[in-house]
Amino acid sequence: MKILKGAEVSAKIREQVQEDLKKLQEKRSGFVPKLAIVRVGENPDDMSYERGAIKKMENFGLQAQSYEFPENISHEEFWAGFQKINQDPGVTGILLLKPLPKQIQEKEIDQLILPEKDLDGISPTNMAKVFMGDGTGFAPCTAEAVVWMLKENQIPIAGKRVVIVGRSLIVGKPLAMLMMKENGTVTVCHTKTADLPGTCRQAEILVAAAGRPELLNDDYVGDEAVVIDVGIHVREDGKLCGDVDFDSIQEKAFAATPVPGGVGTVTTAVLAKHLVQAGLLLHR
Numbered sequence: 160m161k162i163l164k165g166a167e168v169s170a171k172i173r174e175q176v177q178e179d180l181k182k183l184q185e186k187r188s189g190f191v192p193k194l195a196i197v198r199v200g201e202n203p204d205d206m207s208y209e210r211g212a213i214k215k216m217e218n219f220g221l222q223a224q225s226y227e228f229p230e231n232i233s234h235e236e237f238w239a240g241f242q243k244i245n246q247d248p249g250v251t252g253i254l255l256l257k258p259l260p261k262q263i264q265e266k267e268i269d270q271l272i273l274p275e276k277d278l279d280g281i282s283p284t285n286m287a288k289v290f291m292g293d294g295t296g297f298a299p300c301t302a303e304a305v306v307w308m309l310k311e312n313q314i315p316i317a318g319k320r321v322v323i324v325g326r327s328l329i330v331g332k333p334l335a336m337l338m339m340k341e342n343g344t345v346t347v348c349h350t351k352t353a354d355l356p357g358t359c360r361q362a363e364i365l366v367a368a369a370g371r372p373e374l375l376n377d378d379y380v381g382d383e384a385v386v387i388d389v390g391i392h393v394r395e396d397g398k399l400c401g402d403v404d405f406d407s408i409q410e411k412a413f414a415a416t417p418v419p420g421g422v423g424t425v426t427t428a429v430l431a432k433h434l435v436q437a438g439l440l441l442h443r
């Protein structure tokens with residue numbers, strides 16, 4: 160089985176980021192786009208993701224700053240704090256770490272974020288653009304990372320049977336749209352899917368985005384399928400794993416992404432790409 164490593168794809172995206180940054184700095188000398196990572200509370204997974212994202216932005220020659228709010232903040236206070244960041248001319252793009260605590264009405268924040276700063280495609284405007292196949296908006300970084308992973312590894316999507324396990328607004332649904340745009344024939348599975356193993360086995364490209372550690376094993380993978388694992392979990396032994404039981408599929412799959420070192424690496428590279436694109440939008 161071929162292992163599809165995120166680092167190689169990320170390096171390719173880095174080249175594009177450098178080109179775009181050069182274009183941007185030709186328009187506005189010395190300008191370095193700045194990412195605001197907005198976090199409520201101190202979830203260790205969010206904090207670890209945040210550290211990784213900041214490091215990646217700096218590595219790509221970009222700026223990033225975290226904005227932290229207390230877990231028990233009221234909706235009104237968070238709304239006002241978020242709006243300040245949203246309207247700060249020094250902030251080029253925003254990544255809001257989710258889920259937010261229950262007292263905050265997430266939908267209202269999704270509607271508040273300026274579409275041109277909404278790097279992870281949570282605003283209704285960007286979501287609509289993804290669903291319309293209009294590439295001028297920002298798609299959720301993870302969904303876009305899956306497409307990059309396939310394309311950069313010369314894995315054709317057009318005409319292929321694509322099965323996505325998961326229908327969330329941030330991964331499964333937008334990814335279904337992006338795969339359709341690439342002319343894949345898409346099936347989306349969820350907890351009510353009648354025969355999940357059988358449906359998954361039909362896939363030529365299987366994407367696991369269920370948020371369940373090692374849910375999909377060799378029984379879910381058809382011969383020579385390409386398996387893309389979006390999941391990321393900390394196992395009881397402290398090691399990271401995905402939604403796919405990576406060891407069990409080795410003899411079945413044609414190729415698969417590892418966890419860690421797969422889609423997650425590409426996702427932060429896509430975030431950097433979106434940040435520079437937001438800078439270009441700002442300085443048209």
Ligand code: NAP
Binds near residue numbers: 326331
């Ligand atoms: P989510 O909001 O929890 O959605 C999970 C989806 O999977 C739901 O649609 C759910 O179905 C479906 N599902 C759950 N268990 C299932 C089962 N046993 N059989 C079939 N379908 C099942 O999760 P998410 O935010 O989309 O994230 C998915 C995974 O990706 C998580 O592991 C997350 O950590 C990871 N993630 C990774 C990145 C990255 O950069 N690599 C970024 C974002 C998320 P129902 O709709 O029926 O409930």
